[in-house]
Amino acid sequence: MKFMVGLVLNITYYKRNKLNYNNFKNNMSTNIEKIIYKNKILAIIIKNDFKQEGIAFFTDNNFSQQLGYMNRPEGYIIAPHRHNLVPRKVVLTQETLFIKSGKIRVDFYDDKQNYLESRIVVKGDIVLLATGGHGFKMIERSEIVEVKQGPYVGEMDKVRFDQIGESKLNIK
Helix, strand or coil: CCCCCECCCCCCHHHHHHCCCHHHHHHHHHHHEEEECCEEEEEEECCCCCCCCCCCCCCCCCCCCECCCCCECCCCCCCCCCCCCCCCCCCCCCEEEEEEEEEEEEEECCCCEEEEEEEEEEEEEEEEEECCCCEEECCCCCCCHHHCCCCHHHHCCCCCCCCCHHHHCCCC
Protein backbone atom coordinates (compact mmCIF):
# COMPACT_ATOMS: atom_id res chain seq x y z
CA MET A 1 0.00 0.00 0.00
CA LYS A 2 1.70 3.14 -1.18
CA PHE A 3 0.84 6.16 0.91
CA MET A 4 2.01 9.64 0.13
CA VAL A 5 1.65 12.83 2.04
CA GLY A 6 2.29 15.85 -0.08
CA LEU A 7 1.50 19.41 -0.92
CA VAL A 8 -0.56 20.11 -3.98
CA LEU A 9 -0.91 23.70 -5.09
CA ASN A 10 -3.44 25.19 -7.43
CA ILE A 11 -0.77 27.33 -9.13
CA THR A 12 -3.07 28.45 -11.91
CA TYR A 13 -5.39 30.12 -9.41
CA TYR A 14 -2.56 32.21 -7.96
CA LYS A 15 -1.13 33.24 -11.31
CA ARG A 16 -4.57 34.06 -12.72
CA ASN A 17 -5.39 36.25 -9.71
CA LYS A 18 -1.90 37.80 -9.54
CA LEU A 19 -1.40 36.73 -5.93
CA ASN A 20 1.94 36.38 -4.23
CA TYR A 21 2.50 32.72 -5.09
CA ASN A 22 5.95 32.57 -3.44
CA ASN A 23 4.56 33.83 -0.12
CA PHE A 24 1.72 31.31 -0.35
CA LYS A 25 4.13 28.51 -1.29
CA ASN A 26 6.33 29.30 1.72
CA ASN A 27 3.33 29.19 4.09
CA MET A 28 2.16 25.92 2.53
CA SER A 29 5.30 24.11 3.64
CA THR A 30 4.53 24.41 7.35
CA ASN A 31 0.96 25.54 7.80
CA ILE A 32 -1.07 23.52 5.32
CA GLU A 33 -0.99 19.82 4.63
CA LYS A 34 -2.82 17.92 1.92
CA ILE A 35 -3.08 14.25 2.77
CA ILE A 36 -3.03 12.28 -0.45
CA TYR A 37 -3.53 8.56 -1.08
CA LYS A 38 -3.40 7.07 -4.58
CA ASN A 39 -3.57 10.55 -6.15
CA LYS A 40 -6.78 11.43 -4.26
CA ILE A 41 -6.92 14.15 -1.63
CA LEU A 42 -8.26 12.63 1.59
CA ALA A 43 -7.99 15.79 3.64
CA ILE A 44 -6.61 19.30 3.85
CA ILE A 45 -5.41 20.52 7.24
CA ILE A 46 -4.93 24.24 7.78
CA LYS A 47 -2.97 24.85 10.96
CA ASN A 48 -4.07 27.64 13.28
CA ASP A 49 -0.94 29.71 12.58
CA PHE A 50 -1.48 29.95 8.80
CA LYS A 51 -1.42 33.56 7.68
CA GLN A 52 -1.00 35.36 4.39
CA GLU A 53 -2.21 38.55 2.79
CA GLY A 54 -5.06 38.47 0.31
CA ILE A 55 -7.12 35.43 -0.60
CA ALA A 56 -6.23 31.76 -0.97
CA PHE A 57 -8.30 28.76 -1.98
CA PHE A 58 -7.03 25.36 -0.92
CA THR A 59 -9.40 23.25 -3.01
CA ASP A 60 -9.59 22.59 -6.72
CA ASN A 61 -12.58 24.03 -8.55
CA ASN A 62 -14.17 20.57 -8.84
CA PHE A 63 -14.48 20.02 -5.06
CA SER A 64 -18.10 20.13 -3.91
CA GLN A 65 -16.91 21.81 -0.69
CA GLN A 66 -14.77 24.88 -1.43
CA LEU A 67 -12.32 26.03 1.25
CA GLY A 68 -10.74 29.46 1.13
CA TYR A 69 -9.02 31.99 3.37
CA MET A 70 -9.11 35.78 3.36
CA ASN A 71 -6.92 38.30 5.15
CA ARG A 72 -8.01 41.81 4.29
CA PRO A 73 -6.94 45.18 5.70
CA GLU A 74 -9.23 47.51 7.61
CA GLY A 75 -11.55 49.33 5.22
CA TYR A 76 -11.30 46.70 2.48
CA ILE A 77 -14.67 46.24 0.80
CA ILE A 78 -16.14 43.11 -0.66
CA ALA A 79 -18.91 44.33 -2.93
CA PRO A 80 -22.41 43.21 -2.03
CA HIS A 81 -23.37 40.19 -4.06
CA ARG A 82 -25.63 37.17 -4.20
CA HIS A 83 -25.08 33.73 -5.60
CA ASN A 84 -26.99 32.41 -8.58
CA LEU A 85 -29.08 29.29 -8.56
CA VAL A 86 -26.80 26.82 -10.31
CA PRO A 87 -27.81 23.15 -10.43
CA ARG A 88 -25.10 20.96 -8.93
CA LYS A 89 -24.93 17.26 -8.36
CA VAL A 90 -23.28 16.26 -5.09
CA VAL A 91 -22.56 12.55 -4.87
CA LEU A 92 -20.03 12.56 -2.03
CA THR A 93 -20.35 14.37 1.26
CA GLN A 94 -17.30 16.47 2.10
CA GLU A 95 -17.13 18.10 5.51
CA THR A 96 -15.09 20.85 7.09
CA LEU A 97 -14.30 20.86 10.80
CA PHE A 98 -13.37 24.01 12.70
CA ILE A 99 -11.63 23.02 15.94
CA LYS A 100 -12.99 25.54 18.43
CA SER A 101 -11.20 24.08 21.46
CA GLY A 102 -9.33 21.01 22.56
CA LYS A 103 -7.05 18.45 20.97
CA ILE A 104 -8.23 15.70 18.60
CA ARG A 105 -6.68 12.72 16.84
CA VAL A 106 -7.96 12.34 13.29
CA ASP A 107 -7.60 8.83 11.83
CA PHE A 108 -7.57 8.51 8.03
CA TYR A 109 -8.79 5.46 6.10
CA ASP A 110 -9.00 4.66 2.40
CA ASP A 111 -12.28 3.96 0.59
CA LYS A 112 -11.98 0.27 1.52
CA GLN A 113 -11.81 1.12 5.24
CA ASN A 114 -8.08 0.35 5.55
CA TYR A 115 -6.34 2.51 8.15
CA LEU A 116 -3.61 4.77 6.73
CA GLU A 117 -2.40 7.18 9.41
CA SER A 118 -3.40 9.85 11.92
CA ARG A 119 -2.87 13.53 12.64
CA ILE A 120 -3.33 15.64 15.76
CA VAL A 121 -5.32 18.86 15.40
CA VAL A 122 -5.81 21.57 18.01
CA LYS A 123 -7.78 24.73 18.73
CA GLY A 124 -7.93 26.95 15.65
CA ASP A 125 -7.06 24.24 13.12
CA ILE A 126 -9.39 23.55 10.18
CA VAL A 127 -9.79 20.15 8.54
CA LEU A 128 -11.51 19.53 5.20
CA LEU A 129 -12.38 15.84 4.85
CA ALA A 130 -12.65 15.20 1.12
CA THR A 131 -12.57 11.45 0.41
CA GLY A 132 -11.90 8.14 2.13
CA GLY A 133 -12.91 7.38 5.69
CA HIS A 134 -12.14 9.11 8.95
CA GLY A 135 -12.55 8.68 12.67
CA PHE A 136 -11.74 10.78 15.71
CA LYS A 137 -10.55 10.47 19.27
CA MET A 138 -10.85 13.42 21.62
CA ILE A 139 -7.49 13.70 23.37
CA GLU A 140 -8.83 16.63 25.38
CA ARG A 141 -12.35 17.93 25.86
CA SER A 142 -13.06 19.47 22.46
CA GLU A 143 -15.54 21.65 20.61
CA ILE A 144 -15.94 21.25 16.85
CA VAL A 145 -18.01 23.18 14.35
CA GLU A 146 -18.87 20.97 11.36
CA VAL A 147 -19.98 22.20 7.94
CA LYS A 148 -21.10 19.82 5.19
CA GLN A 149 -23.51 19.70 2.27
CA GLY A 150 -27.13 18.88 2.75
CA PRO A 151 -29.75 17.77 2.84
CA TYR A 152 -28.80 15.20 5.45
CA VAL A 153 -30.14 11.73 4.63
CA GLY A 154 -29.42 10.01 7.95
CA GLU A 155 -27.69 6.65 8.03
CA MET A 156 -27.86 6.40 4.21
CA ASP A 157 -25.14 9.06 4.24
CA LYS A 158 -22.38 6.92 5.77
CA VAL A 159 -20.97 3.46 6.46
CA ARG A 160 -19.68 2.85 9.97
CA PHE A 161 -16.76 0.47 10.59
CA ASP A 162 -14.32 -0.56 13.31
CA GLN A 163 -11.63 1.90 14.37
CA ILE A 164 -7.93 1.12 14.36
CA GLY A 165 -6.46 -0.31 17.54
CA GLU A 166 -4.30 2.03 19.63
CA SER A 167 -1.24 -0.24 19.18
CA LYS A 168 -1.42 0.13 15.37
CA LEU A 169 -1.58 3.93 15.24
CA ASN A 170 0.75 5.84 12.94
CA ILE A 171 0.58 9.48 14.10
CA LYS A 172 2.46 11.98 11.94
